[in-house]
Amino acid sequence: xxxxxxxxxxxxxxxxxxxxxxxxxxxxxxxxxxxxxxxxxxxxxxxxxxxxxxxxxxxxxxxxxxxxxxxxxxxxxxxxxxxxxxxxxxxxxxxxxxxxxxxxxxxxxxxxxxxxxxxxxxxxxxxxxxxxxxxxxxxxxxxxxxxxxxxxxxxxxxxxxxxxxxxxxxxxxxxxxxxxxxxxxxxxxxxxxxxxxxxxxxxxxxxxxxxxxxxxxxxxxxxxxxxxxxxxxxxxxxxxxxxxxxxxxxxxxxxxxxxxxxxxxxxxxxxxxxxxxxxxxxxxxxxxxxxxxxxxxxxxxxxxxxxxxxxxxxxxxxxxxxxxxxxxxxxxxxxxxxxx
Ligand code: SER
Numbered sequence: 001x002x003x004x005x006x007x008x009x010x011x012x013x014x015x016x017x018x019x020x021x022x023x024x025x026x027x028x029x030x031x032x033x034x035x036x037x038x039x040x041x042x043x044x045x046x047x048x049x050x051x052x053x054x055x056x057x058x059x060x061x062x063x064x065x066x067x068x069x070x071x072x073x074x075x076x077x078x079x080x081x082x083x084x085x086x087x088x089x090x091x092x093x094x095x096x097x098x099x100x101x102x103x104x105x106x107x108x109x110x111x112x113x114x115x116x117x118x119x120x121x122x123x124x125x126x127x128x129x130x131x132x133x134x135x136x137x138x139x140x141x142x143x144x145x146x147x148x149x150x151x152x153x154x155x156x157x158x159x160x161x162x163x164x165x166x167x168x169x170x171x172x173x174x175x176x177x178x179x180x181x182x183x184x185x186x187x188x189x190x191x192x193x194x195x196x197x198x199x200x201x202x203x204x205x206x207x208x209x210x211x212x213x214x215x216x217x218x219x220x221x222x223x224x225x226x227x228x229x230x231x232x233x234x235x236x237x238x239x240x241x242x243x244x245x246x247x248x249x250x251x252x253x254x255x256x257x258x259x260x261x262x263x264x265x266x267x268x269x270x271x272x273x274x275x276x277x278x279x280x281x282x283x284x285x286x287x288x289x290x291x292x293x294x295x296x297x298x299x300x301x302x303x304x305x306x307x308x309x310x311x312x313x314x315x316x317x318x319x320x321x322x323x324x325x326x327x328x329x330x331x332x333x334x335x336x337x338x339x340x
Contacts, residue, residue, distance in 0.1 A: 023049055023088050027074050028095035029063060030054035032200040038063050040240045051087045074117030084128050093134040094121050100140050100295050102202030103163035114166035122177045134247055135174050135187040135258055139232055140164035144298045151300035153261050153307045160298050174258035186246050187258035191232035193239050196330045204295040208233055212327045215276050216335050220284045227270035227287045230301040234264040235318035249312035256307060263303035264316035275320055279328040
């Protein structure tokens with residue numbers, strides 16, 4: 001790649017002035033965040049301008065019926081490139097990933113999807129002069145040696161999971177590409193994400209979603225972390241808001257690229273069960289920790305996200321009470337009308 005930074009910027013400016021609309025590709029669009037992000041971006045930029053992609057999992061009917069959907073494999077560069085060319089893509093949200101729990105069962109797969117997938121996308125960003133890339137990171141970048149309370153933006157990054165290793169490496173790789181090639185690449189360290197459209201797949205924070213489905217359906221839940229396990233979390237509407245706000249932020253205000261700390265709330269598993277009980281009094285939760293306990297214990301409990309507040313105005317809307325009320329309402333109505 002011989003293009004210098006200045007040449008690259010000039011080319012981007014001229015290609016941007018020719019393009020009035022964003023042409024977005026989302027990888028992992030059948031996943032927990034990707035599925036809702038697809039719909040939010042389609043709403044904002046127009047259905048046909050947002051190409052949802054996945055590898056194997058069939059996306060929701062909502063995603064499938066509202067705009068283009070294609071199967072790609074992020075570990076196969078040519079499959080991404082084909083879509084960039086076919087749809088004249090200028091922006092990618094790379095949501096495809098193997099999460100922490102599955103990553104411990106399949107570390108090689110986790111490395112391959114999370115790292116080689118990202119590497120392919122960053123190379124394609126240079127080769128096709130893409131204007132902006134979103135790469136999610138995670139609280140999994142932190143490890144047992146990181147301060148657990150009010151975890152700073154700049155701190156020890158020594159994760160003990162393969163997922164965490166790929167996320168730290170992804171942040172570094174993204175920062176490297178941003179500096180060396182001038183690519184506009186942005187990302188944040190998502191905490192556990194709670195949602196009610198698509199179930200999360202294979203993460204450690206999944207209990208904070210499963211508990212709602214089980215509370216509504218069976219009035220009981222067996223939680224796979226101890227009751228005093230506290231982790232930072234965020235409700236999906238805030239996750240979508242954070243993602244789009246960061247991607248739209250004025251580049252001149254951003255000092256960080258791929259590693260913004262963000263949070264909305266922190267609670268223990270027991271706090272969450274108590275909050276659900278306020279709405280479903282007969283709900284009972286018991287605790288049977290498995291291998292995911294150790295992963296949860298290696299992550300922070302509360303996060304300092306002041307850099308995100310300062311650089312792009314991050315401010316969440318949902319706390320534990322508001323999120324729980326909304327989750328219970330949405331899922332109860334769905335269960336009554338069609339079950340799950
Ligand atoms: N939710 C993710 C996981 O539990 C953390 O980013 O793996």
